[in-house]
Amino acid sequence: MRAQFVLSEIWIGLRRNLTMTVAVIITVAISLALFGGGLLIMQQVSQMRGYWDSRVSLTVFMCTKNAPSTACEESGEATKEQRADVESTLKSLPEVADVTYVTQAEAFKDFQERFSNNEAMSDAVREGDIPDNFRVQLENPDQYDKVAEQVKGAPGVESVSDDQQVLEKFFGLLDGLKWGALTVSFIQLGAAALLIGNTIRLSAYSRRRETGIMRLVGASNFYIQLPFLLEGAIAGLIGGVIASGFIVSARFFLLDKVEDWFAFPVALSTGSLLYVIGVSLILGVLLCTVASFLTLRRYLRV
Known part of the structure; x- marks a missing residue:
C-alpha cells in the first residue's frame, strides 16, 4: 500500500506540474550534455597526450x-x-x-x-x-x-x-574548448538546480492538503518527502538519458573524426565513453534529488 501511495503521489505531481517538469528535464539534459561534452573532450585530450607523449x-x-x-x-x-x-x-x-x-x-x-x-x-x-x-x-x-x-x-x-611545440598549440586549443564547455555546463547546472527547486516547491504547495493529512495521521518526515524526492530523481534520470544520446552522438559523429584527421589510433575508447555517460547520469539524479531535498527542508517541515 505504501509503495502504491508513493507511486500515485509521484504521478499526481508529474501531471500537475507537467510543463515545469518538462522544462526541468530539458534544462538538465542540456546541462548534462554540455558537461558530458566537456568530459569527453577531457578524456580525448588525455588519451591523445598519452599517445603522443610516448x-x-x-x-x-x-x-x-x-x-x-x-x-x-x-x-x-x-x-x-x-x-x-x-x-x-x-x-x-x-x-x-x-x-x-x-x-x-x-x-x-x-x-x-x-x-x-x-x-x-x-x-x-x-x-x-x-x-x-x-x-x-x-x-x-x-x-x-x-x-x-x-x-x-x-x-x-x-x-x-x-614535435611537442606544435602539439602544445593544438592541446592548448582543446583545453580551452574543454574548460569553456565545462564552465557553461556548470552555469546550466546551477540554473537547473534553481528550476528544480521551484518545481518541487510548486508541487509541494499544490499538495499541501495531502501532506497536512499525512502529518495528522503520523507519517514520518521521510515518508512525506519521498514522493517529491523521487519526482526530482526521475526528472534527473530522464534528462541524463537524453543527454547520453547527445554524448554518444558527439563521440561517433565528432570525436571519431579525430582519428581520420590524424591517421593515428587516437579515437576515444568505449570505456571512456561509458565513464562519461555514467558520471552524467549519476550527476543528473544527484542534482535533482539534492535540490529537491534542500527545497523540501523549508516547505515540508514536520
Whole structure:
C-alpha cells in the first residue's frame, strides 16, 4: 500500500506540474550534455597526450645542397664525419632514450605515407627536399631544450625541431574548448538546480492538503518527502538519458573524426565513453534529488 501511495503521489505531481517538469528535464539534459561534452573532450585530450607523449621526438635536420639556412650555405652539405659527431653527441646524453638516423630517401618515403590522403602536398614535395635527420626519443619530453642546446649550431646541422611545440598549440586549443564547455555546463547546472527547486516547491504547495493529512495521521518526515524526492530523481534520470544520446552522438559523429584527421589510433575508447555517460547520469539524479531535498527542508517541515 505504501509503495502504491508513493507511486500515485509521484504521478499526481508529474501531471500537475507537467510543463515545469518538462522544462526541468530539458534544462538538465542540456546541462548534462554540455558537461558530458566537456568530459569527453577531457578524456580525448588525455588519451591523445598519452599517445603522443610516448612518441614525441626531437628531430635534428642535417644540411643538404639545397638547404636555405645561412649556416648550411656557408658550410655546405653535411659530411659523414659531421653526421657521426652529431650522432655520438646525442647518444652520449643521459636525457636521450634512442637515436635513429633517417636518410633522405627514408624521410621522403615517410612523408609520402603520412600525407597519402593529401595529393597536393604529396605532389609538391620531391625526393631530396626533405633533409636527412636524426630522430631523437627523449626520456622526458620536457628535456627538449637541454638536448637541443647540445647540437644547435653544430657543424652540418641545419635546424632542430621539437614535435611537442606544435602539439602544445593544438592541446592548448582543446583545453580551452574543454574548460569553456565545462564552465557553461556548470552555469546550466546551477540554473537547473534553481528550476528544480521551484518545481518541487510548486508541487509541494499544490499538495499541501495531502501532506497536512499525512502529518495528522503520523507519517514520518521521510515518508512525506519521498514522493517529491523521487519526482526530482526521475526528472534527473530522464534528462541524463537524453543527454547520453547527445554524448554518444558527439563521440561517433565528432570525436571519431579525430582519428581520420590524424591517421593515428587516437579515437576515444568505449570505456571512456561509458565513464562519461555514467558520471552524467549519476550527476543528473544527484542534482535533482539534492535540490529537491534542500527545497523540501523549508516547505515540508514536520
